[in-house]
Amino acid sequence: MVGAREPAGARRHSGAPTAGPGRPRSVGVRREPRVQPVARLAGARAGRQHLRSAPGGLPRLCRQSPGRQRPAARRADRAAARHVGRRSSVSHGRRSPDRARRDPPCDRHRPRRQQRERVPVRTRGGRCPARARRGLARLDRGAQTASRALPDLRLQRRGRGRRRDHGQLRRHHLAGPCRQQQGRLVPVAARVRHPRGRDGHAAAAQRRRARARARAPRDRRRAGRGPRQVHRRPDDRRPFQGTSVQLGQLRTDDAGRLVFLGGHGVSASPTNQPIFDPNVPTTFINADGWYDDTSDGPVTATVRIEGAEIPVEGAWVVTAPPDYGPGVLGVRTLHDLLVDVYVQAGWLPAQHDVAFKRDVWPLLRRLSGLQWNNHGFAVAFGAGSRLDFDDPALAAELAWKPAQGGYDRNQEIRRQVANSFRPSTPSDGNQLPWPWLYGDAMESVAVDNPRQNAAITWTQEQVLARWVAGDFIDDLAVELPTYAAIEEVPLAEQPGMLDRAALDHALADAFHPGCEVTWPIRHLTMFDRPFRIRHRPAGTPAPSYGSTLTQSVALGPNGPLHEQGPGDLTRWMGLPWQADTAFCRAGYDKAYDPFIPSFWPARVPNQVLTLEQYRVLMDTSRPLETRRDAFAARADWNARLRGSAPEQMVQMVHEFHEMGLLEVQPGPSDVPGVPSRLRVAAGGVAGPLKGEAAELEPHEWPVPVHKPARR
Template identity: 40%
Template sequence: MRDTDIVSFKIFPSIGIARVGNSPDEYFFGPEVPGPHPRDPGNFRDAQGKIKRQAARFRVYGFNRSGKVVREVTGERGVEITWRVQVANTKSSWFNFDLALDIPAAAKIVSTRRNASVTNRESLEITPPARTITGTNQNSDGRNPEQSFHGQYQGQDVYLGELRTDGEGHLIFLGGRGLSANPSGQPATTFANNDGWHDDTCDGSVNATVKYNGTTYEAVGAWVVVGPPNYAPGIQGMVTGFDLLFDLACRQNAAHRVEKPRFSREIWPLLRRFSDHQWVNAGFAREFGIGTLNHWTDPAVMRRLADNGDGETQLRHAIFNLFRPADYSIPLSNALPGYYGDAMDTDQNFDDPRQGMAVTPTQYTYLQQWANGDFVSDVLDIREHAPDFDSLTAVEQIEGINKAVLDETLGGPFHPGAEFTWPMRHAMMYSELSPTSFRIKHRASEPNYGAQLTPESVLAEGGPLDGSVPGAITRWMAVPWQTDTSSCLSGYLAYVDDYLPTFWPARVPNDVMTEAQYQTLISHTASEADKLSALSYLKRPKWLRGVRYPQDITFPPQINSHEIGCNIFVDKWSEVGIVLQRWHNGNPTPYWVETGRTLDSVATEAKQELKPIHRENPRRISRKA
């Protein structure tokens, strides 16, 4: 048998990410190759300003008897691929989100069921039947009811998505429209657990049978997760979903970790994120923005960071010492990466180290090696543009596609999260854990877990993490997603400063540069003083102005009613801005600018004043609000 003979098949990416949108017809694909990716021609909106859905695209690859990839297999002559997908949304019948149940602060938590008074639990679960699709260019307009997912929530129809195929037979999965509702008309009141509510996110299994050379094969399956929109595409979280799962794979098999980190691949992506965050959070703009000593994306600064010689040892160690230890050994309120942690609402005195997030142990180890000069200085290998997918070898394609997809998701903090949450960091969730395949372990059914969930029961063998059924990933998330997205802010009550820590600015921006400010910066007639003012972090308006904040910048900062703001965002989530990259002639680095905002100020007058920072008497935060 030759090395090119195919004897088995696998679906890639192993975890696909789709996102809701309210554009009736238009959609886009998320990145499939690591590195900077092209911007959507319509700025992720259609001509009416509605947000496009992000589609998840799945491919089939053939492998030889040695388990090595041979090539992608498409809907070519002699090949027939039948895709089979089953998704669900079971948030409303699941347990309340109280805290990540795998951290010390959760030891005594007992989580109870959402909608506990509803005896017909199945009426709370949106469980459409499985759907199949075969061939090329099928259901291109999305109107075939046999390829759409409709379920019911307490007797009301809920649409969760649809299947299509393209000209090569790839599966295209599109999720919901961003519609969230309470059939009884009651308002949302909390960030995560709103009884009577549902949304149209979902997740589930993706399988395929492949007829190849007269034989029918079952491909190794994948999973699809539908999450909220990405309001800052291309800006990555400090810990991405790939970072999280790669670290998990390394803890299961240390051979996955490279012996000597490369600056271009293991170091620079993390350092770059600090300067990228200047466009979505004013605290990062102050500390890591243009003109600061820590503007790490400045080419001159980057060259110093990439130097593994003794001359830059002090600089590297000074930066490394700013990071929170990955083992959470000591509580540090102002350590990098400047994010809230999983335990942020369990202690008012910051005596739990997990009130702030650390990078993963693998990231931290690489940073330590970098600080010691034990790394490959390959700054010239940093890509300014991602290569075309079809130009890559099959090996490069399957290595890159999972990383590209998951680097645009968040690997923390999990309170509860954006696309997925804390169960994803447990090995029992997976049937395969390697840098090219993070495969969710499928489960045919699961037992009734009763009325309560504890840390012991959730982590037990046979428990809810030991394999997944459709809906098992997103059920841990907020219901509806809009209430959490509009609650994930920065500097609620300042104990570090007025802007930090923050939650997820890479997906949910805090402070942004407006189009008017950008035009001032690139103007040939604006004064230098006007340009400096336009660039100042103090002049960055809140992304959620008119929802959670007043329309205009206030000092001290003020915040609107949590309940009012959350319910506004349920309706207005598509009218806020999307932060996009803009290059301008002569600029060594890009600007990122808020685009497409149509929201008028609809929130009531601010109810709470956020006091200015006093470092000798730092304020504490006790809850997410």
């Protein structure tokens, strides 16, 4: 595949920051946002002026049509303005005793004061003075609601959010143009439809807020101190050949944490270029004139606590293709690979001790976890097999070690298991060792190349060697801590847990080119420190490498393996991603095995248990043998893709969301050898098991048609 391998000659390169023909990859979080004028609602007179100048439909103190105001209304407005400006006269809409005697509320507001409308209105007998006074004071509560209801604005929240005991308006800043009228300054409260809850029911709104806080507990004292700002560009789309491509969104959750949402999986060619020309091999997953919405880029922050700036380090976000097998880990994850790079470079210390349950068993169980994604792994490591590493009996045997000086009867078993793995530096292209996964330089028909198949890391190899030698801890009976939310993790361990949670679910199987990222990620020059990408300084232009990237330039001191900018990690990946996902499969050499080796089965399944087979398995009215056969059978995950290679790629572009997604389902309790938890492909799977490399069937499929990006 073009761009899949570490440079060994030349490779097409666009020379743009997004690097790749037609790839608008930049997340765009490094560009400085435009700062808009700030409007302060610091007093009643300013608040009244903004409210009256707001467009129709927004709250105004006077609901009459524009024109000359009647004297009674003007007097009421002036009285309300004077009243709100006094510290002692209004307490959040409650009338002071002296004003209550002179200006009693009208009949409309006396019976049910919790259900009154938010916008002050004129009554038939004249403006209600109590209602006029409450109009401006209620902006205090409306502005607080606006900060939660409008995540697409840059809000500055000052103070600790406590309610005041007087009628002064809380000072909120609003930056960014008004949606109704560009450049017009409007108060925050005017942008909120229901500042006191739906239909004005304050009690119901308070109950909803209480439920939301219960769902997302947080230390409100720590999260609520000082200003909190979210900077957003006015437009998060980038044009590509006249087409807007949405790469993602930035938001904050209720706890103030930054949330990044990636693209929608949209890929297209605005000029209707072919997705692949079989007569030109370099166009395979390298489609000129196409775009997709995968992306990557830096995320930085400025943290201030009580005016003092706290030094923080930037992070990096990557939007990758979908994970069709969520919860299934690869044998060598991206976290494993990076730890190995850092340990060998001396950036991280080598592991102090080895524990079976913590260090060895997870590696073995990953082989059994792939039984739901590949038929070859299911037969060798699946439920009921001799090497079912999920079996507690086998785990107990592998974790056992004798007392000091005793005979180790299980050492040979451990040795045979460890020797079954391909070493970190293989000497040939033998396909028998584990894991049965393709490597960086694979060929459809295996060749004697050490990079033909994937291998475990040197660090994993050392763990297995100490396990074989008996230098490990039998911790099988120890309950390891598990966490359902990041708040449950000890504070000092949370940064590392966030890194591992993301990287353990990214693959480092075959960088050919890969799923999330590819071979440059294992170069130490890409990092400032462990798990921190080296950022290109703001304002520094991206280097241009021309139309051809040679090996000497790629690996040189001024090459692309040093400072990184937006889009630089994903520019090496297949374009569009659907073409790569549709055509990186398993069992290319059918004379050897139609199911193994495989490309990335943890993310892109090969053979799966279908929903129809699951229903037969769970049907207690059927014979036991029929149910067991239904569990053992598998169907090709991509059986719905038909036609030639370009036709299947185009079909994947349009129907990637209809492909089968593995979901956890309960297993039967009356069928021996079947686990209690299964992974079943929901939807998108049809057809008998043939092996993915079967001959393509003729099928008519529409030519590539441009689909505009979703808005």
